[in-house]
Amino acid sequence: MKYFVFSFLSVTAFLGLTGCNHSSSTTVEESSEQTSLRDLLALPDHIAVPYVPDFNPVSEEKIELGRFLFYDKKLSANQTQSCESCHDQSLAFSDGVSTPFGSTGHQLTRNSQGLANVAYHSTFTWSNNGFLALEDQLNVPIRADNPIELGVTDPNLDEVLARFDADPAYVAMFAAAFPDSDSGTTINKIIFSLASFIRTMISANSAYDQYLLGDTSALTEQQKLGFSLFNGEKFECFHCHTGSNFSVSYRDSNTTEDTIVYPFFNNGLYNLDGEGSYPAADQGLYDLTLDLNDRGKFRPQSLRNIELTGPYMHDGSLQTLREVIEHYARGGQLIESGENAGDGNLSPLKSGLITGFDATDDEIDAVIAFLESLTDYEFINNPKFSDPFEEQ
Ligand code: HEC
Ligand code: HEC
Known part of the structure; x- marks a missing residue:
């Protein structure tokens, strides 16, 4: 099986949207393993x-089990929340609030991320250079104690696992998903199945995709203008939000270890002290590396289904896409008073790509309209990702 790699430049050149003509689409020969994975994931x-790590090959059975677990409140210690509580399919698996509350009532400091195409990111969460596989990250929502999400801890872990062992339907599903291991539910089996299910959450049938595939009427004239502004040197968006997943944090099964990148940027959202600090509750990559230059560095998000995943940014502080674009047009956010006061535009730590630009209302409207073309209605209605308990 062959598939086409459309690089950003080739697509825009092919569609006549910019004058660039630096590269052309290439055809990549897939291995039989890749082709069977393509079939299993029903990828266009x-x-x-x-990318799927060797230690957790995908199977139908793990995907199915992962889907049940994703929607099951039994996975939270007090049985009040499931993954779905913060990752709702109709919102492309985000939750519509700035920052959510966990199962014990703790408010989180970060915004719930949408999960469409999450498998293609090179790192996971808003800002963590150590989570390089979904399996690394998934311990967090289940087991983190600060802040608490699902609230599973060492003392209650056995009780939570026993809930699944006591349910014959789960016993059968775990046995089918892990035929070569001892019977019984383990946290690793839960994480491996959830990761397999989440890898299937692929959104690739938006109006933008139809346009790429040759239906020139799939985008309106306004959206086409927005697409070229997004990819132009005035707005500069594409430098960080590029490729099929609209993020330079990207890897797939063809990405080799020596070409993989783990990008994090400060996009000028805050500048509390004139030196580029962010609110102490969340300074991004700095909180892990303690390197002062990493203050405010976050992973560029995928923009797939972005219309549905607001409020925006790591702390959900920008309510609308218009606010997001006005923030970039200003070259950073100005907060005039209060504890977060400061001018992001003057931050010494913001990326050199966030310079600000003059944009007319029509141009901003066009970029918003283009971003809305990334909404994939098939994805948010796909029964493969829906709550399996509602079918029963
Ligand atoms: C209380 C709300 C809440 C619950 C419950 C929750 N999440 Fe999340 N999820 C979040 C937040 C907030 C983030 C961003 C975390 C960060 O940046 O540190 C996130 C991030 C993620 C990511 C990383 C996305 C990316 O783009 O890198 C994945 C994957 C994920 N969650 C899956 C799950 C799964 C699976 C469950 C159930 C086991 C779950 N979440 C339960 C709020 C929640
Ligand atoms: C220097 C790299 C860079 C450039 C250039 C850039 N972004 Fe971003 N973008 C980021 C980062 C990093 C984040 C996450 C920041 C945070 O959460 O604090 C982000 C977040 C976003 C979000 C919010 C995503 C979400 O899920 O909440 C949107 C929307 C967005 N960018 C759109 C754009 C648009 C439109 C442009 C062009 C005007 C642009 N970006 C230019 C790096 C960039």
């Missing part, structure tokens, strides 16, 4: 096969 031809 224009999307690359995601």
Whole structure:
């Protein structure tokens, strides 16, 4: 099986949207392993096969089990929340609030991320250079104690696992998903199945995709203008939000270890002290590396289904896409008073790509309209990702 790699430049050149003509689309020969994964994930031809670590091969059975677990409140210690509580399919698996509350009532400091195409990111969460596989990250929502999400801890872990062992339907599903291991539920089996299910959450049938595949009427004239502004040197968006997943944090099954990148940027959202600090509750990558230059550095988000995943940014502080674009147009956010006061535009730590630009209302409207073309209605209505308990 062959699939086409459309690089950003080739697509825009092909569509006549910019004058660039630096590269052309290439055809990549897939291995039989990649082709069977493509079939299993029901991937359309224009999307690359995601990276799957060798230690957790995908199977139908793990995907199915992962889907049940994702929607099951039994996975939270006090049985009040499931993954779905913060990752709702109708919102492309985000939750519509700035920052959510966990199962014990703790408010989180970060915004719930949408999960469409999450498998293609090179790192996970808003800002963590150590989470390089979904399996690394998934311990967090289940087991973190600060802040608490699902609230599973060492003392209650056995009780939570026993809930699944006591349910014959789960016993059968765990046995089918892990035929070569001892019977019984383990946290690793839960995480491996959830990761497999989440890897299937692939969004590739937006109006933008139809346009890429040759239906020139799939985008309105306004959206086409927005697409070229997004990819132009005035708005500069594409430098950080590029490729099929609209993020330079990207990897797929063809990405080699020596070419993989783990990008994090400060986009000028805050500048509390004139030196580029962010609110102490969340300074991004700095909180892990303690390198002062990492203050405010976050992973560029995928923009797939972005219309549905507001409020925006790591702390959900920008309510609308218009506010997001006005923030970039200003070259950073100005907060005039209060504890977060400061001018992001003057931050010494913001990326050199966030310089600000003059944009007319019509141009901003066009970029918003283009971003809305990334909404994939098939994805948010796909029964494969819906709550399996509602079918029963
Ligand atoms: C209380 C709300 C809440 C619950 C419950 C929750 N999440 Fe999340 N999820 C979040 C937040 C907030 C983030 C961003 C975390 C960060 O940046 O540190 C996130 C991030 C993620 C990410 C990383 C996305 C990316 O783009 O890198 C994945 C994957 C994920 N969650 C899956 C799950 C799964 C699976 C469950 C159930 C086991 C779950 N979440 C339960 C709020 C929640
Ligand atoms: C220097 C790299 C860079 C450039 C250039 C850039 N972004 Fe971003 N973008 C980021 C980062 C990093 C984040 C996450 C920041 C945070 O959460 O604090 C982000 C977040 C976003 C979000 C919010 C995502 C979400 O899920 O909440 C949107 C929307 C967005 N950018 C759109 C754009 C648009 C439109 C442009 C062009 C005007 C642009 N970006 C230019 C790096 C960039």
